[in-house]
Amino acid sequence: MADILDGKALAQTLQTDLAQQIAKIKAAGGRSPGLAVLMVGDNPASAAYVRNKERACEKLGMVSLGKHFPANTTQAELSQVIDELNHDDRVDGILVQLPLPDHLDSVALLNQIHPDKDADGLHPMNLGRLVRGEVGLQSCTPAGVMKLLEEYHIDPRGKHAVVIGRSILVGKPLGLMLLAQDATVTMAHSRTPDLPAVARSADILVAAVGRPNLITADMVKPGAVVIDVGINRITDDGGGRLVGDVDFASVKDVASWITPVPGGVGPMTVTMLMANTVWSYLRRVAG
Ligand code: NAD
Numbered sequence: 001m002a003d004i005l006d007g008k009a010l011a012q013t014l015q016t017d018l019a020q021q022i023a024k025i026k027a028a029g030g031r032s033p034g035l036a037v038l039m040v041g042d043n044p045a046s047a048a049y050v051r052n053k054e055r056a057c058e059k060l061g062m063v064s065l066g067k068h069f070p071a072n073t074t075q076a077e078l079s080q081v082i083d084e085l086n087h088d089d090r091v092d093g094i095l096v097q098l099p100l101p102d103h104l105d106s107v108a109l110l111n112q113i114h115p116d117k118d119a120d121g122l123h124p125m126n127l128g129r130l131v132r133g134e135v136g137l138q139s140c141t142p143a144g145v146m147k148l149l150e151e152y153h154i155d156p157r158g159k160h161a162v163v164i165g166r167s168i169l170v171g172k173p174l175g176l177m178l179l180a181q182d183a184t185v186t187m188a189h190s191r192t193p194d195l196p197a198v199a200r201s202a203d204i205l206v207a208a209v210g211r212p213n214l215i216t217a218d219m220v221k222p223g224a225v226v227i228d229v230g231i232n233r234i235t236d237d238g239g240g241r242l243v244g245d246v247d248f249a250s251v252k253d254v255a256s257w258i259t260p261v262p263g264g265v266g267p268m269t270v271t272m273l274m275a276n277t278v279w280s281y282l283r284r285v286a287g
Helices: 007-027 044-059 075-087 106-112 124-132 140-151 171-180 195-200 265-285
Strands: 034-040 067-069 093-096 160-164 184-188 204-207 225-228 232-234 241-243
Touching: 007 044, 007 140, 007 265, 034 044, 034 075, 034 265, 044 265, 067 075, 075 093, 075 106, 093 106, 093 265, 124 171, 140 171, 140 225, 140 265, 160 171, 160 195, 171 184, 171 204, 184 195
Parallel strands: 034 067, 034 093, 160 184, 160 204, 204 225
Antiparallel strands: 232 241
């Protein structure tokens, strides 16, 4: 039976540390770090994520400068807002909640965010820094996965890490982060032949796909560490249960460590967003 990688508990600990850090800054007369989350339209899942982020900001004593726009907002209007936020001294982090409505060019908007305020680590400059192994803002979900591994003393060095999913948001940056810590990394995706065999060769198996029950017990090497990034809403039972990409019930009997959904990677993502904003703040304040 696998041990649980408890993202909820670790997120709580890290958030308490951040709150104390922010309280100290304020007690010394400093301003609070500020995060601006831009949301366009009314996608219910996005709205819930944004609410979570704004709540976390407030709980930690940060300023939340959230902006919600109607679905018909134009590219030019959003571009103007990002420009203003780039120049706004109260703002240390800017995040555009994805996906955006189809008429908007999200890549152009993400590229316009100042790299030093790129709280989601998706700007080409920050992704480039990651490729080069330089210090920079890192994508929150993969950074959260790495933090979980570190907390539980799971050292990727020399291990075979298989990352399933190659998105720019999760899979690709996570592959690079694992590589930077000396794992041997295989990036698998929808065109990978014999995914079960590839998955079974992993010491650290990460699923970042968005398909419930993609990973079953027969795809997991006994003793492997299994990280479930997927978030899938199951509505067939009339409720709105969240499940990951991993069949937790069967895989927990094979793996050595496993993240639950919810309570695994999700809370780490929000926490790393807060940590990124505080990090940007400290760098900007220090000049
Ligand atoms: P995405 O749709 O951009 O990418 C999915 C990837 O999975 C693609 O690279 C695709 O090649 C691969 N894929 C699709 N079908 C496959 C299959 N049958 N076999 C193998 N690979 C397959 O998604 P994303 O933004 O990377 O998100 C992935 C999942 O992670 C989603 O469920 C998303 O909700 C979740 N997510 C969770 C967090 C979190 O905080 N826990 C954060 C971001 C995303």
